[in-house]
Amino acid sequence: MRDKNKDMVNPGNPESIYSFNSNVSVITERGNEESYGMASNQADTLASAIDPASADRDFEYCFFQEIFESSPDCILLLENGSIRRANAAAGEFFGMDTDELRTKTLFDLSPEYQPDNELSGQKMELYRTQLERGPVRFRWVFTAAGALERTAIVTLTPIRVGSIIRVMVHARDVTPLLIAHQKIESQYRLLQMTNAVISAMHSEESTREALKIVADELDSLFGNIVTAVYLISSDAKVAECAILRENIPDFEELRGYSTIPVHKEPYAEVFQRGNPLFEEIRDLETPGMTGFDALAKRHSPTAVAIIPLVSDDRVFGSVNLFSKGREGFDPDERDLLVSIGREIGGAIQAGMMRDELKQTNDIANLFLDILVHDVNNAHNTIGGALELLTGAGEDERETYTNLIQSALDTAGEIHRNVMTIRSIRRGGDENLKPVAIDPVIQRAAPRGADIRFTQSGAVVYADELLSGIFLNLFGNALKYGGPDVEIQVTVTQDDSNVFVTIADTGPGIPDQEKEQLFSRHLRIGSEKKGLGIGLYICWTLAERYGGTIQVADRIPGYPEKGSAFILALRRAEP
Template sequence: MREENRRLSITSEVITAATASRHLDDLLPVSLEKTLALLDFDLGGAYLVYPGSDLAHLRACVGEGHAPARVRRDEPPYRYVLVDGEARFVDRFQERYPGHDDPAIRSFAAVPIPGDDGPVGCIAVASRTRETIPEDERLILATIGEEIGSAVVKGMLLEELEAALASANRYLDEANAATEAVNLYVDILTHDINNANTAAMGYLYMILDSAEEPTREVIRKSLAAIYQSSDIIRNVSTIRRLMLEAAPLQLVRLEPVIRGMRNYYADARIVYEGSDATVLADDLISEVFANLIGNAVKFGGPDVEVTISVREEGEDRVAVTVADTGPGIPEDLKPRIFERKERGVTKKSGKGLGLSIVRMLAERYGGSVRTGDRVPGRPEEGAAITVTLPRYRPESG
């Protein structure tokens, strides 16, 4: 009974000290210190085995003497402990292992630390004075190894989680730094290209006034290419903002936005119908109409006519339709027209970004977009694209 009480008391002290910490760098040294002090050993080491490794690595060392930094799992005396999961006790150690690095060791014990799929490590202790390890101390050591197993496994999992989190944060920091660098380069490029485009358009318009055909036609084509370049830059900037910024919705009157786009495409024939309406959107809403009108003008040809109509749709929605007299949208393309890179059968250049941006913005505002025909059932007579947006109505009373 006395030996049983001693075993329970020592085990309890070691387990209480070990489980006071979640981190292995605290848990393992404390366990060893308690074990050595209570059982009168001189040297102790805690070894852990990590997945995919044939080595057990020293994670804690306490006492007088030197413990190897790593040991092979398949070499004695650790093979029995780390592979077979059996406690190993060696009396008269030098007689059994005469060539060991530490000739002062007289007795040695190693007990496994159990995990879910076998030993995850071991506790090893040694004495420089005692030739043998009594049976009751062997039971105590084996119990200590078993009892701290769950705490050690949790500590190893915590380390894996912390390492994974640190790695993820490192990659995230690197990705953020790369994104900031890319954004800086894009800002510089878009700024400089816009400046160059503005200057080029100014010079071309100056020449256009005094030029004669066919020079005027070449200048008009050059201006069209520059406008396309500006559209691409605007779309890239819009996509960046959509990806990087949230959408704090605000009140936006549609009529000034649409009239502003009509002025931008001053050379196109654009008719605006319907009354004004206030919707919930942000300052990117102009890109909806810039892309819809720009597509109609680009694909409709020089004689295209564009009609923009605004009407109420239900109690809380506003529908804006941009219709044109161009070639229309084939039936098989309509379900995919708002996907990126979908441009239909056309020789016109472009990456299919415009209508994709229209859909992204409409959804950003809690609305939707759909495609149809200017004349229902006759797609060859022109397209009609309708954007539905949430309408703002002031509260009455």
């Protein structure tokens, strides 16, 4: 064999003149033999393919050519930074003919920035300066065929050709391995997410608190720019945003989608038919997504998932995810999201059933309490007065008769309130309709009471039970303020609500009792007689109508000078 520093000439290719220095061709540290194995073997083949005998020379050259061309990995030979030769695998990887690759640089085949936000040109130059110490191995992102970015493990090996040091580039595409690794990692995180959701939905007493945990978990898992949980409103016309997590600046400007029209496409697919919706926002165009066009950016896809919260074919709401910079959700993620939607839907339904059972028990206990205490008290009052009436004189007869009449009135009020509670339980808020409030107030006003009221023409959403609020408020004012109490009724309104204030000159309500006033069991003053359910009914009806009721001092800061009840109801058009 001739010395390896001598020239080798391939007669069939005048450009293929190689001279190798065995000390420069491949430098492999003992600890990195496995890392550089393939690249080193190929460089060794280049260095050993020198022989003085023409036959051996041609054979070894052909042998080298075969290894070079048949390698499944990309092999490039660089000279002065430009590609001198490329094998077939390189052409396939970059999606161009090998002749087209000639004269290109590695920077030409790379995106402007690497994943660490470092300029590709600067980073590659840094690696090239390290070649003096031997082969360099690193991870690199190329712009491959189809303009797709693919990750490769790259080994740069210096090879001396005469007085010129060329660089062999060995690049092994590891994108499939990374995708598989990410998928395994994703599936593990999805499993953790599923467990977290199941645990939250079945351990938290409050459904809303559980939904907050779910939103946080989804936001963390997918890195969403928006994670929102919607619940269908009581009238089933819209879905209202209950939980919102967002990671974009100036989000206050995008509040236009606090509600979603459940009957409008594409949302009807989710809320009416119970099917998940997976879309992709691209180039500023959205598939009918209300208000979300502000999230779309040109040439930056945003994956959209709207998952129904469903149980027993009933849809309770949705989880909406907007994940920027990704082209949709993969099948595993879709399956997980659908499962999460069912878990949440089942938990919401179970929570509603628990609430309904609790309400049923509360109502049963309330009726029992009324029977045992209020009705029994009225019965005892009437019985006692009748006994006293038997032996009473003329002057006392009127007193006992009035006592019996008062007890009968109390029994009648008990009956009315019980019937109101039954009607509340039977009816739903789907029966609400526009109701003129002035006639209701006038009909509820007791005869002979000093009630000052100016008609307003206001209209609210309510039903035939609305009068129960005013009957109880007027009745309480007279009961605790006496026959000389003055009652002032004031009605005001804004764009959304109607406010009715009923102020009286009675004894007022102490501050310590105001907070618990609408509880069934609170009585005002131990020496007073009261039904205990009147204000509870007022609060229940106000909530049924989508409104509120609260109590304040007629003159702020002076509770002893009378009370003021403020009722807020949703405004309706006449």
